[in-house]
Amino acid sequence: QQPVQSPQAVILREGEDAVINCSSSKALYSVHWYRQKHGEAPVFLMILLKGGEQKGHEKISASFNEKKQQSSLYLTASQLSYSGTYFCGTEIKYSGAGSYQLTFGKGTKLSVIP
Amino acid sequence: KAGVTQTPRYLIKTRGQQVTLSCSPISGHRSVSWYQQTPGQGLQFLFEYFSETQRNKGNFPGRFSGRQFSNSRSEMNVSTLELGDSALYLCASSLAPTEYSNQPQHFGDGTRLSIL
Numbered sequence: 001q002q003p004v005q006s007p008q009a010v011i012l013r014e015g016e017d018a019v020i021n022c023s024s025s026k027a028l029y030s031v032h033w034y035r036q037k038h039g040e041a042p043v044f045l046m047i048l049l050k051g052g053e054q055k056g057h058e059k060i061s062a063s064f065n066e067k068k069q070q071s072s073l074y075l076t077a078s079q080l081s082y083s084g085t086y087f088c089g090t091e092i093k094y095s096g097a098g099s100y101q102l103t104f105g106k107g108t109k110l111s112v113i114p
Numbered sequence: 115k116a117g118v119t120q121t122p123r124y125l126i127k128t129r130g131q132q133v134t135l136s137c138s139p140i141s142g143h144r145s146v147s148w149y150q151q152t153p154g155q156g157l158q159f160l161f162e163y164f165s166e167t168q169r170n171k172g173n174f175p176g177r178f179s180g181r182q183f184s185n186s187r188s189e190m191n192v193s194t195l196e197l198g199d200s201a202l203y204l205c206a207s208s209l210a211p212t213e214y215s216n217q218p219q220h221f222g223d224g225t226r227l228s229i230l
Contacts, residue, residue, distance in 0.1 A: 002156070030216065032218065032219070034221075040223070041118075041204065041221040041222055041223050041224065042157070042204070042206075042221045043221070044218035044219065044220065047216055047218060049216055087156060087157060089157075101159060101162070101170045101172075102147070102159065102219070103159055104149070104156050104157035104158075104159070105156055106154065106155060106156035107156050
């Protein structure tokens with residue numbers, strides 16, 4: 001039940017915009033977004049909850065379409081510091097286990113060039 | 115506030131050996147999750163602990179196990195190591211499981227395990 005991210009990789013020039021998509025085959029409880037720079041730990045960006053509440057970053061926005069079980073991360077006016085691999089984590093409920101589990105996609109590699 | 119600390123940072127083992135990795139969460143965090151990261155596969159969930167109890171386990175063989183102590187520190191053990199176990203193992207802590215608190219996970223820098 002790993003979510004599917006698209007695109008797998010994208011190259012941007014500074015100032016350009018990008019959208020990263022994350023879709024799941026299961027009903028979602030929440031969606032988490034993280035960014036990982038090479039050789040570093042993943043860093044939290046945002047949590048999107050059912051019902052539309054968002055918690056997270058000032059300069060990066062995201063949407064959560066519960067019906068379509070999809071989330072999109074919007075990076076506007078990209079900066080060199082935006083480079084890294086972006087992971088979405090989807091939280092779904094497993095009926096057997098009776099608890100929730102956060103499952104991450106394979107990541108989207110974003111490269112911002114001058 | 116100190117972040118998540120994982121030790122050791124690097125480890126080299128041979129096939130058939132076993133290994134124990136350690137994770138100290140952020141002070142006050144009671145939930146610890148472990149992930150395996152390999153190129154092209156992203157972050158694969160291993161297990162989650164809260165209040166010394168395993169709440170969830172990913173799709174990994176029984177060679178992978180873990181535990182959590184009363185101070186919330188966690189260890190992960192892999193027995194009978196295989197070449198395919200070479201990976202970066204990441205630990206993440208949060209105040210409580212997400213379903214209770216909707217809090218983010220904070221990741222450590224990981225332990226890079228290489229199997230020869």
